[in-house]
Amino acid sequence: MSELTTNRLSVYLRCLTELESQGIRTVSSQSLAEQFHLNAAQIRKDLAYFGEFGVRGVGYYVRDLKRHLRQILGLDRRLRVAILGAGNLGFALADYPGFRQEGFEIAALFDNQREKVGQQSRSGVPILDIADLRKVVKRDGVSIAVLAVPGSSAQQVADLAVASGIKAILNFSPGSLQVPDDVKVKGVDLTVSLESLSFFLAHGDVAEQTE
Amino acid sequence: MSELTTNRLSVYLRCLTELESQGIRTVSSQSLAEQFHLNAAQIRKDLAYFGEFGVRGVGYYVRDLKRHLRQILGLDRRLRVAILGAGNLGFALADYPGFRQEGFEIAALFDNQREKVGQQSRSGVPILDIADLRKVVKRDGVSIAVLAVPGSSAQQVADLAVASGIKAILNFSPGSLQVPDDVKVKGVDLTVSLESLSFFLAHGDVAEQTE
């Protein structure tokens, strides 16, 4: 299972939620592909890997497939998230409505600055001392850490998260992290994203036509 | 040129900056690969595509290669960025130190809520009326838009950005955008990222060993 595939599963889930809210009960890979600009064969292949969810001649039952996808993605249980770094970005992520909507629970923000500890985010996420990370991870069953600290302390904080038993990290700090093999890191590198866009601007190579 | 390649070019640039700050003047693809967990052949191939920057028997001159990379990535000129959506995330991005550091200039935040217009972010980025987007894009030569609005208005705001002459969009809103062929969109989908991590937690399939 590649990461590209798991990303797509999440996209499919979102599409199905959209369709369900429109009252659509059944959908073919073809129509799903057309509506959301995906490839029908790829949808079928991705789904077929996990079971025979479709009905030939009919397509997929939206509600059923949604349930299956949630189960495959491990979203059929409460997932608690700790946000490490109570800076601007950490705060914004703590209050990001999308996370709660999708069933993630932001357990707390963590920081090492004493004056921040004890405060809380706009939506009420408490800021705790990073020294208590391990304790809270154990107590509340936190399974995902979102790393939103400056690049200079990212590795150190990641090490702490790993030592606390965290097995999944969403890393917003620049650069890559060194973690054990059983810990999964997903990076969101804002500088790389912008610089990559800059490249495309400089080379105007999107949809080059004749010549 | 694939997006994977342009992302790597940005990573190489960061690595070189790191090396330069350590006073290292010359580096081989091998040692670059070892230090930053990359593949030496890939580094050489990526770079060789744009010219013969290396010296056989020596490696690459850090300063020279850095300059070349900045030029290839289009970072050798001022790039102005508009942030669309002055919510939590928009604010955090406006003040994100990494952007300024890398030479991007945040021209303004834009919002449609009248009470926000006229205020400014902690670091002094002004909030302007989104109705003035086109005017400001032209006047200040804004070339990149960062989309940080709710999913429900993302497409509409993207359309506005495109109509204003923007050719590159970094999209933090969930879902994909429909834009003309000459506009490049890069998505950062927080929900997809977290759900993908959830999958890996549920299947513990990182570094599966015996069996």
Add this chain to the structure above:
DNA sequence: TTTTGTGAACTAGTTCACAGCT
């Protein structure tokens, strides 16, 4: 008839391995 599930074909991306330059 419609649409799935899937082997086969294809396309893209990565790594190897070495000739050739310094």
Add this chain to the structure above:
DNA sequence: AGCTGTGAACTAGTTCACAAAA
């Protein structure tokens, strides 16, 4: 001797196209 630049080999990912099921 050391290291680049690069064709060739390999690996991963996508799309096609069709037999089989409803």
